[in-house]
Amino acid sequence: MSSVLSRVGRPAAPDLPFAERVIAWQRTHGRHALPWQNTRDPYRIWLSEIMLQQTQVATVIPYYERFLARYPDVASLAAAPDADVMALWAGLGYYTRARNLHRCAREIVTQWGGQFPPDAASIATLPGIGRSTAAAIAAFAYGERAAILDGNVRRVFARHFGIEGDPASTRVQQVMWRHADAELPALRAETEAQANAMRAYTQGLMDLGATLCTRGVPDCGRCPVRSTCVALREARQHELPTPRVRKVSPERTTHLLWIEHDGRILLERRPPTGIWGGLVSLPEFDGEDAVAACRRLGIPADAAHPQTPFLHVFTHFRLTATPWRIAAAEPGTLSDPAHTWVPLAELADAGLPAPIRKLLVTSAQGTLL
């Protein structure tokens, strides 16, 4: 192994298997100090893997630490009220992840006696956990020999093996999974050596995609698999993976009631599904008549003032929202339990979607939060 380590930084030996080069590189050049590393606790590993989906490491770290401080194990998460979990996730986006996380915790408690399932195949049956995430949890927690294929790994494989075609297509996915299975580290006789090799290899693939084989300009000069990389050999790093044909996102509009009374603001808990599902937000209305919409909520109002619309880009559409600001003379009688008056000083902990929180923070009363 030392001869391998000594070659890191120079062209790696092409006769060494792909996995061995990734493992050697990870052990000397990979990441080892992320908050969710150096644990074998599947709960912590699972939490980090879900949070890291489509989200940067730097964004995830404070959420991960707050989440663990509040819910240190799967039982405490399973027992938590929905609203508290959503409030803690607010701002991290892709809220289906939080709903599935909570469902999954409850299922582990009710179906698995509070213990994480023992292998990748069983983990993949849980809500919100796909094949690659299940494999990553099993590899890090148990050292299982299971292949991952997340977004970063797809990019590395597309370039290294010269795989063309839409990465989201079934055909390309199948090709990628064949490579993912075929390139797993060779079986080792000793169990602990096998488990540690799997941990280093899984982390190494992730690190390679996150730190060297990046979306923009890959750092091929320091790459441990450059001697066999098709994209580097053919100078096609910028053509692979094949760019996806992006559809034009549909445009949607909405209107929001921004009602204040006596240092409080009216918030609405949104239905569990749909955009910002389960979070609290400003009540939506059709834009016809803000004063009438306010009265329908049980709050007397005389005038409403439209604010500058803001744009928020979701995965599948672009939403333009116009807030209507209303100063209510009295709190009225709220008939719907989804509505509640929240003191402005408590908005920071209310679990608002990021754009609504930003709107309120940067409002004329910029001292709200």
Ligand code: SF4
């Ligand atoms: S040589 Fe360059 S393009 Fe190929 S896998 Fe390494 S970083 Fe990516």
